[in-house]
Amino acid sequence: MNNNITPSITLVGGGLVGSLSALLLAQRGFQVDVYERRADMRLADISAGRSINLALANRGIFPLQQAGLMEQVKPLLTEMKGRMIHDTNGDCHLHPYGQKAHEVIYSVSRGDLNKLCLDAAEATGKVRFFFNQRCTKVDFATNTIELEHSETGSISETTFTRILGTDGSASAVREAIHQNTSNYHKIEPLGHSYKELTIPPSTNGDFQMEPYALHIWPRGGFMVIALPNRDKSFTVTLFMPNTGPVSFESIDSESKVKSFFEKEFPDAIPLLPNLMEEFFQNPTGHLATVRCSPWHYKDRALLLGDAAHAIVPFHGQGMNCGFEDAWELIEQIDKHENDWEAIFKDTAEARFDNGNAIADMAIENYIEMRDSVNDPVFILKKSLSFELEKRFPNHFVPRYSMVMFHRLPYAEAYRRGKIQSIILDELVSNISTLEDVDMSLAETLVKAKLNPIAL
Template identity: 50%
Template structure:
């Protein structure tokens, strides 16, 4: 049985190690960060994630969902906060059986690491930074931050789950005709915080994803297990784009206070540490990555963000990466461990779909920050819900296809666009 090296012990790498261990492979996972279960480190990127059907299916396949469900909070719809302080709930699905789950990225990663290490054939090596690789020799070179020694690791099979800035993918750029495109949005994001009430209860509706849509920018909030909310402000970087509605403009406490008082007065009342959080927390970047090929011979493949980083506006980044694990697992079964067939089949099945969800995610940003507050859009959503209820097999909303079903993303994109054009004619 071949030995497999996974580069990156984030969400995708940790889950993938469980899939492979259950297939009987020996798996070594190399992670550049310290063990987050022992050291207080940032989870990186957004603190909260939306776990939905595709991700849940992947977790169920390896028997992990029951454990993850314990640290998840159901969200049944979008709670829209208008400028006047009024709120309205836009349900996600037909009924309360269709919902998404708020889960902490850090807590989920820790839990997946724990569950991975229940398998004796999985070993996670921390503080190991991937420097480079020699594809001819099947060797990866890792630098240990503990010993300051660089080690060559021989690997029969390498799967890179090392994120949007993947060092392994950087090595693949040396391959002739390797296509690579990365696109940064002109928007950044800032994590903020709404604490719980003194008794630990939630200060807003617990079972909803809260959105303050303001046209060119927005604030969102997702619930946490401790009664708090993690908020994210999405805003233009440059004053040339957003003028006073930009991170470049909001450089002092007075400007930030006035900005929130003007645009999010009800949220401001719930954020006692706003100014401290705003200037202490970094401004994150939003990037889309597309590349091809994802695999080389039967030796190396990219999976998750390393292959297809997307913006977070459809809540599908993690779900898409988990679905990669599901599809790769199906290919392992189909081709009975023949990696020269497994990797190309996995790539062929996933590449069109991850391109589609990248496009869908960018579209959904416009919907979330702007269209959800438009009465015409709200009417269209009501008509869509009526058609879905009357013809559930023939008219499925795009959001439902992506979030509550396992319809290929490319199909959801095509069908969704056709249906939207029909609705616009009504």
């Protein structure tokens, strides 16, 4: 146990999780230095990286509330009540995410949210951001980090007492922890990538589709989604395999893009005026799950956010999960005060199984979004889930709702979700409508197999 009183903490990475963590730590009285490889996004016209907008849900909202930021975040949000499914023939149907008025998720601009967290952290007077500083090495023998200036290439060094790796999926801090520990570190490529496109506002400045929904064009092995932006545009993302008959490798010419969209997404074509330029000029983003252990090094270093557990984006939970990590750290600081080995170890332990659970659920949700949403049995099970939640709210909550609208640990949501899935399979076998479900069997199964839920 180390009882040094440490007023200063160094963060590598000032993205979403780094900037919110810096704010929360400053509010607990720490001096925080953050080294960020990119330029200051508040001054330079740079992309915030990766997806332009993100889905914010209950788990991400809670730490923002604890930081006192929600009133400033609210004007940045667009409510999404459900999935708007686009069929190939152009028909659309809304599948609500939940069954209560507050069971919605929110689209938010990554850049706007990141800027808000940077401003709020700086306004505490306790946080210093050093931009254009890429961490190239962390040395635990000398407690130094090596930094390379992203524009000039000049190299400098600085010392640290405690370091947090909030430097995303290719984390330099993770690399250093794993050089000093017996470790495992797996990168599991999904084999699918993504491309961002834009539906601009209409000529009269309005949304071109229903704004209060997450739009999905599910097509089996691939899909398109669209999230609304405050400027009344939509950010559209095409997800498809890297190789194979329908893939980023095979669709490699304007004529192939044209015929692919005409066949699969005909209703989207008139909404995408810059399809060709965007398809060929925008980068193709690769998707992978990062699993590693340990997430901490003695009383010196801890990983948070994507640095510890990068996941695929199909549950819209990567940032939400990273914000939960940041709040867990604060709770462990409150609990253990200056015992930093316990703070880091217990934060990592509290989050590890949850990180793995949401990683698995995110992959499963890709199959649900691109493949199952139009399947009649899936739709029947979804309606039955809502009905069981209505009848037995203390026992049965649909898995999507447990993940998106509650703060039940992910691992518990995953565990309960597996049991619920078996119950649903049994109840819908050989029937095709909700009215045919044997509700007394449902009650017996739900109460026998599911302990009361602590939400």
